[in-house]
Amino acid sequence: DTAVSQTPKYLVTQMGNDKSIKCEQNLGHDTMYWYKQDSKKFLKIMFSYNNKELIINETVPNRFSPKSPDKAHLNLHINSLELGDSAVYFCASSPGLADQETQYFGPGTRLLVL
Amino acid sequence: GQNIDQPTEMTATEGAIVQINCTYQTSGFNGLFWYQQHAGEAPTFLSYNVLDGLEEKGRFSSFLSRSKGYSYLLLKELQMKDSASYLCAVTDSNYQLIWGAGTKLIIKP
Numbered sequence: 001d002t003a004v005s006q007t008p009k010y011l012v013t014q015m016g017n018d019k020s021i022k023c024e025q026n027l028g029h030d031t032m033y034w035y036k037q038d039s040k041k042f043l044k045i046m047f048s049y050n051n052k053e054l055i056i057n058e059t060v061p062n063r064f065s066p067k068s069p070d071k072a073h074l075n076l077h078i079n080s081l082e083l084g085d086s087a088v089y090f091c092a093s094s095p096g097l098a099d100q101e102t103q104y105f106g107p108g109t110r111l112l113v114l
Numbered sequence: 115g116q117n118i119d120q121p122t123e124m125t126a127t128e129g130a131i132v133q134i135n136c137t138y139q140t141s142g143f144n145g146l147f148w149y150q151q152h153a154g155e156a157p158t159f160l161s162y163n164v165l166d167g168l169e170e171k172g173r174f175s176s177f178l179s180r181s182k183g184y185s186y187l188l189l190k191e192l193q194m195k196d197s198a199s200y201l202c203a204v205t206d207s208n209y210q211l212i213w214g215a216g217t218k219l220i221i222k223p
Contacts (some may be wrong), residue, residue: 056210
């Protein structure tokens with residue numbers, strides 16, 4: 001039973017295309033996140049959703065849009081893909097925003113833009 | 115600004131002990147996490163400290179000094195499978211998790 005799952009695991013696409021990455025958690029958590037991990041392995045928070053409301057939106061281009069149909073899902077849609085978008089994207093969830101909560105990560109989606 | 119510093123890479127010998135340091139400067143503090151990330155895999159939770167002192171969990175221990183903005187992760191009886199990146203992360207006053215760039219630990223036989 002996978003706690004946090006993402007699809008697809010690998011995504012190779014051309015510049016200018018639009019793509020989506022899906023994330024689902026079956027932990028009953030209230031908060032979900034999207035991270036981008038670049039080639040230097042630095043994890044950068046992109047979005048977090050708490051009870052379906054966007055609560056953090058870092059300086060991410062508006063080509064990236066999170067969509068949460070319910071609290072178990074947080075999908076990431078990317079318009080007009082650029083070369084610099086190539087990275088690993090991790091979805092994560094936590095029970096809530098409280099400081100003692102840990103985050104559980106999905107397996108990652110490896111995006112390569114050609 | 116908010117900043118998490120940790121060494122980029124460390125090398126240690128199988129069976130030995132290694133200490134990975136992390137210093138932080140954040141707007142507020144609500145806890146410090148250590149995560150392990152094997153190459154090509156997702157980060158997995160190792161430890162959480164919110165009070166000063168040492169938390170021990172098997173071969174891994176984590177220490178925190180809030181006054182110094184400092185933490186370390188101590189790994190004992192190193193095994194080859196401990197080769198991974200170790201990420202330090204701090205929750206700030208807004209409950210935002212600020213991540214360090216990670217320390218790549220290489221274990222040699």
